[in-house]
Amino acid sequence: MSDSSITTGKAIGSQTMPDFGMAAPADYFELLKPRVMSLVIFTGLVGLVVAPGTINPIIAFTALLCVAIGAGASGALNMWYDADIDLKMARTANRPVPSGRVTAGEAFGFGITLSVGSVLTMGLVVNWVAAGLLAFTIFFYAVIYTIWLKRSTPQNIVIGGAAGAFPPMIGWAAVTGTVSLESIALFLIIFMWTPPHFWALALFSSKDYAAAGVPMLPNVAGERETRRQIMIYSLLLMPITALPVLLGFAGAIYAGVTSALGLGFLVFAFRVWRDREGEYKTAKHLFAYSILYLFLVFSVLLVEQGFGLAAPFASVVKL
């Protein structure tokens, strides 16, 4: 038998088709959830830049690369485990595993290999605190969120949101080798931002989630309660976003810009809260705005620190 022959296959119509070997490199790249990865890289970069101290640019690049690959590995493991429910949702049915382009085993192997590779590289090249945080992040997303919480509780994304909140802490740890109050503040901003962001998505995708049997808040507690929870978490997000100012590592520009952004967030959340059941336009607006909000909040921190513009808030307002 030559190396280009195979012995297994499945019948499709009158033809017997091989059931593996159809994945293109782009399918493997899609397993990494590149859009999620881009936000993770960005927040990790902000953690790196804001942290006190210096780091060799090549080591900094390595840290970000490891964060990106680790996040991608989590995505691959998520797609491996969730292939059954991804198949039932229009938004995810064309992902590589449910569409059959990549087998579940290939996705699992890919995810595990990248997880081990990214954590070991982070530990050997950067430091083991950052590597430990990265390993915990992958574990949290793949096991705690994907395997455990996602199918068992409507609070899945509240707790699971922690996984997406770790990257700035990892960036901070890459520079300082420690976990500090400042890095926990960055973590809390993303952690508190996640519920209104995902519940806005869940509102207008609730039928998909219901079909897949995922207990998202709108399916379990109803739309009205979800809209109320979005408002509550949005209100909680505002003081949390101010923590960098209170802890002294963000300045007047951050305070001013995030206040305006926060006001906008509250307006969008309020409109979702007051909207009628079955109306999802406001939820779509909040979902889109929430992405912009997080991006801009971290951008301001980046610009302030990167260009040395972080004048203490107290000196500007003469407290």
Next chain:
Amino acid sequence: MDDETPLRWTDEQLKRRRQRNIALALLLGGLVVFFFVVTIAKLGGNVANRPTYGAIDVIDAPQDFGHIA
């Protein structure tokens, strides 16, 4: 086609296998370059300050080979 007949890779599968192979080759090459650059960055100034024992510039230095005799 009976069950005993071995199946052949289709042209599309062969094309995708080739794409995967090329991607893997590029990735492995990239990793070699990456780890080389990172190693140099980690060593930093120590590359210049490495121990010189046995180097050409210390061969003429007096050495005690009494233990060999």
